[in-house]
Amino acid sequence: MAVESTKVYEEQIERFSAFDRVLHWVTALAFLYCMLSGIGIAYSKFHWLLTFLGGGEFARWLHPWAGVVFSIGAVLMIIKWARDMVLTGEDILFLSRIKAYISGKHEELPEAGKFNGGQKLYAWIVFISAIVFFLTGIVMWFPENFDIGLVRWSVVIHTISFIIAGAFTIIHIYMGTVGVPGSIWGMIGGKVSATWAKFHHPKWYREVKGE
Ligand code: HEM
Numbered sequence: 001m002a003v004e005s006t007k008v009y010e011e012q013i014e015r016f017s018a019f020d021r022v023l024h025w026v027t028a029l030a031f032l033y034c035m036l037s038g039i040g041i042a043y044s045k046f047h048w049l050l051t052f053l054g055g056g057e058f059a060r061w062l063h064p065w066a067g068v069v070f071s072i073g074a075v076l077m078i079i080k081w082a083r084d085m086v087l088t089g090e091d092i093l094f095l096s097r098i099k100a101y102i103s104g105k106h107e108e109l110p111e112a113g114k115f116n117g118g119q120k121l122y123a124w125i126v127f128i129s130a131i132v133f134f135l136t137g138i139v140m141w142f143p144e145n146f147d148i149g150l151v152r153w154s155v156v157i158h159t160i161s162f163i164i165a166g167a168f169t170i171i172h173i174y175m176g177t178v179g180v181p182g183s184i185w186g187m188i189g190g191k192v193s194a195t196w197a198k199f200h201h202p203k204w205y206r207e208v209k210g211e
Helices: 018-042 044-053 056-085 089-096 098-102 117-141 148-179 183-188 194-200 202-209
Strands: 012-014 191-193
Touching: 012 194, 012 202, 018 044, 018 056, 018 148, 018 183, 044 056, 056 117, 089 098, 089 117, 117 148, 148 183, 183 191, 191 194, 194 202
Parallel strands: none
Antiparallel strands: 012 191
16 A cells, blocks of 8 residues: 655745855854864863864964954854844843743743844854954964063953853854754755744744735
8 A cells, every 4th residue: 555645845934045154154163173273272181172173283273274264254244244133122131031031931032033132142242252363363373573461461362252252152053953943954055944933033034024
């Protein structure tokens, strides 16, 4: 007896262009390389990480160049995405009720547009940290050209930036994969399901649909 297969094709909505996706993944890869090689270079307990990143000498050479790629990527992100990331009063309300978001009480939160308050906050952390990493990184890359006091401050500020951007990136990776199932498809194939869009970004869904 033949078994008929029923395939339900869900409506798909365009979320990220090919340019946005390439920009995201190139910037993300560069950032992750910097983050892991940075930990390996700075902390002797984590030197073993460098074995997976091309070896100690290679990682020390590539780290600043990957930083340059990350910074250029982040500047392009600012140019392309900053308008979408402007924080509104509703986003601040969202952030002040982040506990409700974590416990799944979506009805207590303002409806999100293309990005919610948490995503916008992360985007600004990436944008600002990229500038800070770049400026302090240049001083650390060519220390002989700068005052020793400035070099020392650069190391401290580079590390603080790493702690903040690194912690938020771990949350971002969790949210983009396990935390909000379905998100990753937008960043891989460019499209998300209508159900996902309606649930997570209802205002954006209505805008796209012209409702
Ligand atoms: C394996 C690592 C990563 C995964 C799985 C991931 C996943 C994603 C996904 C699924 C989105 C779209 C969210 C949506 O449609 O609402 C996104 C957006 C974004 N990603 Fe990533 N990402 C990763 C690493 C990074 C890194 C390292 C950076 C920083 C350089 C970054 C920066 C951003 C920014 C600024 C956005 C837009 C704002 C936001 O949605 O939070 N991502 N990412």
